[in-house]
Structures are given as C-alpha cells and as structure tokens.
Amino acid sequence: MPLITPDDLRKQLGADLPGAVASVHPVVEGLPAFLETGDLLIEADFLPRVAVYVRDVLGYTYLSDIVAVDYLDYQLFELVYRFYHLEGGRDLVIKVRVPRDNPSVPSLTPFWPGADLNEREAFDLFGITFTGHPYLKRIYMWDELDGHPMRKDFPKQGDKYLGDES
Amino acid sequence: MKAEGTMIKTEELQINIGPQHPSTHGVFRMLVTVDGETIVDLKPVFGYLHRNHEQIAEVNTYLQNMPYTDRLDYFNSMANNQAYAMAVEKLAEIEVPERAEYIRVIMVELTRILNHASALGFLINDMGAWQTPLAFGMREREKILDLFESTSGARLMCNYFRFGGVVRDLPPDFVPRLQSLLTGLPTFIDEFERMLRENEILRIRSEGIGVLPKEVAISYSVTGPVLRGSGIPYDIRKAEPYSIYDRFDFDVPIGTVGDVYDRFLVRIEEMRQSKRILEQALKQLPDAEGGHINPKARQNIRPPVGDAYTRIESPKGELGFYLVSDGGQTPYRYKVRAPSFINLTPLSDMCRGYKVADVVVILGSIDIVMGEVDR
Numbered sequence: 068m069p070l071i072t073p074d075d076l077r078k079q080l081g082a083d084l085p086g087a088v089a090s091v092h093p094v095v096e097g098l099p100a101f102l103e104t105g106d107l108l109i110e111a112d113f114l115p116r117v118a119v120y121v122r123d124v125l126g127y128t129y130l131s132d133i134v135a136v137d138y139l140d141y142q143l144f145e146l147v148y149r150f151y152h153l154e155g156g157r158d159l160v161i162k163v164r165v166p167r168d169n170p171s172v173p174s175l176t177p178f179w180p181g182a183d184l185n186e187r188e189a190f191d192l193f194g195i196t197f198t199g200h201p202y203l204k205r206i207y208m209w210d211e212l213d214g215h216p217m218r219k220d221f222p223k224q225g226d227k228y229l230g231d232e233s
Numbered sequence: 234m235k236a237e238g239t240m241i242k243t244e245e246l247q248i249n250i251g252p253q254h255p256s257t258h259g260v261f262r263m264l265v266t267v268d269g270e271t272i273v274d275l276k277p278v279f280g281y282l283h284r285n286h287e288q289i290a291e292v293n294t295y296l297q298n299m300p301y302t303d304r305l306d307y308f309n310s311m312a313n314n315q316a317y318a319m320a321v322e323k324l325a326e327i328e329v330p331e332r333a334e335y336i337r338v339i340m341v342e343l344t345r346i347l348n349h350a351s352a353l354g355f356l357i358n359d360m361g362a363w364q365t366p367l368a369f370g371m372r373e374r375e376k377i378l379d380l381f382e383s384t385s386g387a388r389l390m391c392n393y394f395r396f397g398g399v400v401r402d403l404p405p406d407f408v409p410r411l412q413s414l415l416t417g418l419p420t421f422i423d424e425f426e427r428m429l430r431e432n433e434i435l436r437i438r439s440e441g442i443g444v445l446p447k448e449v450a451i452s453y454s455v456t457g458p459v460l461r462g463s464g465i466p467y468d469i470r471k472a473e474p475y476s477i478y479d480r481f482d483f484d485v486p487i488g489t490v491g492d493v494y495d496r497f498l499v500r501i502e503e504m505r506q507s508k509r510i511l512e513q514a515l516k517q518l519p520d521a522e523g524g525h526i527n528p529k530a531r532q533n534i535r536p537p538v539g540d541a542y543t544r545i546e547s548p549k550g551e552l553g554f555y556l557v558s559d560g561g562q563t564p565y566r567y568k569v570r571a572p573s574f575i576n577l578t579p580l581s582d583m584c585r586g587y588k589v590a591d592v593v594v595i596l597g598s599i600d601i602v603m604g605e606v607d608r
Contacts, residue, residue, distance in 0.1 A: 101538055101559060128451050129467075131544075132570040134555050147555065149542065153451065153465060155472030158542070181454025184578050192287075207280035207607065216285055223292070 070156045071125055073107045080107075083124075084116055089164070102141060106160040114163055115173050118148070122179075127152055127159050130175070133185035135193045139219035142167040144195055148175075165195070174200035192217035245273055252281055256359050256593040259603025263580075263592065270588045275581040282607035290567035295321050295396070296532045298567065303390040305569060306605040308348050311340040311381070312547040314394035319475065319543040320554035321396050325536035330523025333398035334477045339411070339514050340384070340393065341545070342507040346418070347377045348548035349458075349500040352600040353425065356497065359597040360438045366428055373421050376414050383407060397530025408515060415515075418508050426501045429494075439493040443583045443595035446491055453579040456572050457550025459599055462499045463491035469546040476545075480517070481510045493598040500600075535562055549573050549600055569608060573601040 071079070080088050089108040109117050121127045127150035134147040143164050150159045165172055174197035175182040186197045187206040194215035197203060205212070214221055251262040260281035266274040286305070290298045302317045303310035315337055322329060329337075354370025378388040383404050385393035393399055429435050445455070450463040460467055468485040470478040486502035488495025536558040544553035550572030557566035576599050584592050 130454050134568045136557055136566045153467055157473060180452050181578055207283040217288055
C-alpha cells in the first residue's frame, strides 16, 4: 500500500509544488505549544492544487472529513482535511490556517463534490467563506441569523436573543 | 391551454417533500423540481433537529458526553459509544483489556444486525408493502434490544461504554441467550431475503433505481453499505482494523450496479457476516484476558494537549470523532463525522431523472437518521 508520511509529503510537495507548504504560521510569532502539530500545514491559496495532487498523484481518492477549529486566543481558524486511500491504511491529514478576521479558503467542492456539505457546515457554524463553492448557504441555522454559533466568542446561553446583553 | 401540434406544453414545478412526511424518517425536507412525474432537480434541506451537539460537547466533560453520543444515531447507540470511547482513549492513551474489546465487538455487531433489520423493514415499507415486512424486522430488533436491556439497563440509549472498557460485565445468562438468538437468525435473514428476491413488485421498484456508479460514489465521499453497494469493497474493519477486528474471519459483500437492489442485498449479506463475527467472538470470549474495564482508567480525565481522530465502521458508514484537547476537563473541539450526513451529498444526483415515487425509495436505501444528520 503506497502510504505516505507527513515528512515525505512535505519533501515531495516542496519539490513538486514550491510554495505550498506553510513554514510559519500566519498571525502569531513563535509557535505556542497548543498550536504545534505533526501534520502538514499548507498555504490556503494552494489548497485545491495540493488536494488534486494528493488525489491524482498519490492516489488518496477519498476525502473523508473537513473540520474547522476556532483558536480564539491566537486569532486563527484551522481547517483539517482528512484523506484516505481506498485500498486501506491510515489517513493523510492536511491542515490550513487562516486569520480569524475575514477567513477565506478556496473551496474543494468543484474538484471533490464530497466536500460540499462539510464546507457548508463550516460556513454556517464558523463563518468561513469557501471561495468557488457553488451553493454556499447556511445548512443548519436559519438564514437570518447574525453570527456563527460554533465560534468560541458566540454567546452561549442565548442571552443575545433574550435581550440580556451582559 | 392550446396544444401546439401534438405536444402538450409542460411546465416545471417546484414542490416540497417534507419536512413532515412519513417517508423522510424524521424532519427532513426535499425541495424538488419536477417536470410532470420526473425529477429535474432536488435540494435536501435540513437542520430542523439541529441542537448544536458539538457545542454542547465543548461545555461537558469527556465522560458527560458519552450519553449524548447515544442521541446521534439513536438506532446504534452502541456504535456511537464505541467511536467516541476510542477517540478519547487515543487522546488520553488509555488501554482497553481484551475482554472489554470482545464485549464491545459483540455489542456493535448486534447493533449492525439491529440497524439493518429495521432499515430494510423501513425500506420495504417505503415501497408500499405496508407494515408487515417492517414488523418482521422489528421483531428481530426487539430480541436484540432485550439483550441490550439486560446488559446496559437501557434498550435504546445504552450509554454502556466507558473509557478503558464497558460499564459492567455481561450478565450470567447473556451468552446462552445470545446463542439462542444466533440460532434463529439465519431463518429470519433468509426469509427477509426471499421477500425481496421473489417479489416482482419489489424488484421492479428497486432494480435500476437510484444508480450510483463507482467513480461518482468515491468522489461524493459516501461510506458504508451505500459505497459497497456501488461495488467498492471498502470496510474500515478490513481497511484499517481497529479494536480486535483483525482476529475475525469475515467477508465484505459488494454490489455490482449500485442501485437500490444492490444496497438491499449488501445489507442482507452484512447481517450474515455479523453473525459469523458474533459466533467467533463468543467462541474466543472465555479465553480473553482482563476484566470488563481497565481498573487504572480514570473517567474524569484531562487528556494531554493534542488532537485525535478515530473512526469505526458503524452500520451506516464511517463514523468518526475528532477531538482537540487543550489539557482541560472538557474537549476544546469535538466534531462528529456522521455517516448519514455525508451519504446525503449524492442524493440529488441519484434522484435526477427518476419519478417522484422513487425518491422515497432512494432516500430509504441510503438509510439516514436525522439525529445524526442534524446534530
């Protein structure tokens, strides 16, 4: 089974897609322990090209999951993309970090229709814009809602809607 | 209206199927554009059961989330428990004794039989065979629920798993009861299969309907019986064995065309394979080491900083939990990769070109449960 480790992938991408691997993280200087990761970090603009590379060259044809994580203290959103080989074996994880104000990532849906609902969920609950998504609408919440409920700074008790601003 | 020549002028019409509709298995709406009886476009609309499960989980401690996972896919609470327990065990590096693993496998395989029996019953129900086949499936489900009740104390919301094992050991009469259930199971499965294979109406309603070709199925990220029905032998129990599934001998059934009929047959065959696994597990259970739970495992945990993702082959497909820990008592991020949610992506492609009555059958063959889709 031709599975690839994050380190090998980092080397391969450095050779085949120069500029794709993110070396420093975009906002905070010096990496806090909380944000350390053994997985591959990618520049947001390169995401579709890296994903297609992973699919067509490395054979990871199955995009399992897209998770958004809100790192409020570091003003970051992290998106975790998880790919699998259909012959089996462990996952290949690609992470993208975008600044928390005006977060925008290229959509994978045109290349990978399976990303559709996951991206809409991240848009709805986190407010991350996926540029190029054909139907980027709220999926769970009602259209008129102001705000994105899974963000860490969203009021938890619904006090905003009960008229209690404190 | 004046007819032009021999052609009658037609117009496309947009209608809602659901949200309150008996065949949508919950509160689920399909915005359908029809041309006569033919589906031109379909947009699934959901969120009616949304309760922001993932944010509730960020407020609760790790253990408090265990009963909440029962409510995701309320047919398969045991499978949800296992996926979540495995994710926390990976995050906090907790070991599970052998005996506990066997008990887990027995419970989850029973869940698979239970899920497929009722899902197929509902599917035939949707095709118009009103109530009787469903009652057959439900009768078998009741027997398994009785076993769950004797073990966990609850029939549906079992909340049976704990980090490092299960909450209590099997009751003394569990093994003989399970054995007698397994003895009667082949009769039920054969009967169920015969009902479809020998019924012309059901075959006409399912063969060639809702076809999902191989390549399309992969690009849409579908999993479980839907993916295998399209002819791809991808089963996580084989592809990335977890727990103790590498010790069992079983086959991965696949379909050929990828229509409703294939998905039906795959589920029937999976019940037979689950029975095989159960028989092997019962044989190996007396030799398994350890107790039902790791005595050193703490339940009120603070896992080290980091993230973990684990997945299992739940009866509906790949069920995964992604957890991020900041070292505190509650998860920093908790995400459910719900199989029925992702399996809904190709619904509009599967329905396009078929009749309105087929939509209900195609939706039934995906086997969704809204507790998991809406979270």
